[in-house]
Amino acid sequence: MKHPYQVGITGGIGSGKSLVCRILHRGFDAPVYDADSRAKYLMQHKRELIEQIIQHFGKEAYTPDGTLNNAYLAERVFHDVQAVKQLNALVHPQVALDYQAWLMTHKQAPYVVREAALMIESGAHASLDLLVLVTAPVEIRIRRVLLRDPHRNRAQVEAIIAKQMSEEEKRRYAHYVIENDGSRPLLPAVVALHELINKKIRTKNT
CATH class of the missing domain: 1.10.720 (Transcription Termination Factor Rho, Rna-binding Domain; Chain A, Domain 1)
Incomplete structure (x- = not known):
């Protein structure tokens, strides 16, 4: 049975993976499974x-x-x-x-996006066509989460990060990495990802 091209988006807390998924959904109409x-x-x-x-x-x-x-x-x-x-x-x-x-x-979609923090840990990445890691330095991730989640304190965020697979280890599984450290706009990186996905779809279908 034919399936759409399946893209996984993962990353640690505060990395910005959800923002990447929102851009793919709103900008390119990609269905996203959270x-x-x-x-x-x-x-x-x-x-x-x-x-x-x-x-x-x-x-x-x-x-x-x-x-x-x-x-x-x-x-x-x-x-x-x-x-x-x-x-x-x-x-x-x-x-x-x-x-x-x-x-x-969503069988008619060119590609779908599966977003998960524990993509690799759960083994879900193994069935996907492309695994994308969204990454950022730990200190930036902590600041983002504290701004986003006022009910959390720094120690709680650090504890969550400590229990997650390190981004260094995740890089070994990823086919593509988006550096979301704030030093450059995120949108061009997501546009480039969308273009890469379409290129891979064309290659797969030829």
């Missing part, structure tokens, strides 16, 4: 996944009204490496199924 947002949605709405989370992490994982108890999960999971792996092992397969269903609704 894996992180969909994961949160599925954890809240997919009965099978909800039951698995409760089974592994207790009924406290959800509030009495059925809302995901983020504070509880952050306390129970975030500081425990094994618990993080266990939660990801439950969520990632469901996201993969959800993505495949979404992909089927």
Whole structure:
């Protein structure tokens, strides 16, 4: 079955990967699948996944009204490496199924974009045609997140970055890298990426 060309956009917190995806979507009408947002949605709405989370992490994982108890999960999971792996092992397969269903609704698009922070860690990159890494120095990323998320402090952002795969390691998997350090406009880099994708599509189809 013919699929659109599949592009993955990844990067650590504060790198600017979501901005790159918004430009591709608004400027070039590329469909974008936000894996992180969909994961949160599925954890809240997919009965099978909800039951698995409760089974592994207790009924406290959800509030009495059925809302995901983020504070509880952050306390129970975030500081425990094994618990993080266990939660990801439950969520990632469901996201993969959800993505495949979404992909089927965009079969006519020249290319689609899959955005995820844990693209490599989840193994999702292996099925994509092109993996793009959006990167920036750590200090810049921290400043961006603090401006974007006033509920977080510097120590919390540093803790998140410390738990993510390093950008140096991600570079070894990436086919293309966008340096989003603020020293040059981002738009030309995204336009160049769009042109590269179209070139690869033409090559693939010849």
